[in-house]
Amino acid sequence: QAGLTQPPSVSQDLRQTATLTCIGNSNNVGSQGVAWLQQHQGHPPKLLSYRSNNRPSGISERFSASRSGNTGFLTITGLQPEDEADYYCSAWDSSLHVWEFGGGTKLTVL
């Protein structure tokens, strides 16, 4: 399975903006959109956005997602200490008929 590609780690200063990336292909991100999840150590993941730019109720407006071609983006503005977590992207692959996850990005808030 091809999978999705995420940078292993990103660091950014408190109150600044971080942008995470997720690279797929035309069979997954490019045509099916991408979802983003946040996972704090010892807890199950939490959905932050789906179908590339939709935010579930209760998720802060500081989290916004977008897509350009085969790449998905998660932008987090006004970084807070509690944003320090692992972030995963996910997409359905319409050719392979599987869901795929990126390897995850560990976000450090400096």
Next chain:
Amino acid sequence: QVQLVESGGGMVQPGRSLRLSCAASGFAFSYYGMHWVRQAPGKGLEWVAVISYSFTGSFQYYADSVKGRFTISRDNSKNTLYLQMNSLRPEDTALYYCVKESDAFDLWGRGTMVTVSS
């Protein structure tokens, strides 16, 4: 209360079988696709399987790593999702999450740990 509660995990020897269950409550279980997603210790998320919600007939899809060994099923009358795991391998060791799909993976259980070791 909207929740998913997994059970059935434990330690098992390679080659043996285990069946996981996931009890759903607080939502119309039969109307949603359901997934199993696993996470090996210290590793990332790995999708395992999905079962559809369709009343006209269900479909199931599997990750290549478990195809032919694992079977996902559901009992809508009991609001319960299952994962039958056969021919278990050490690399199947992970925390197994039950996940509801409405808008992507929108509701997760707390997981049940499976350890495959001799």
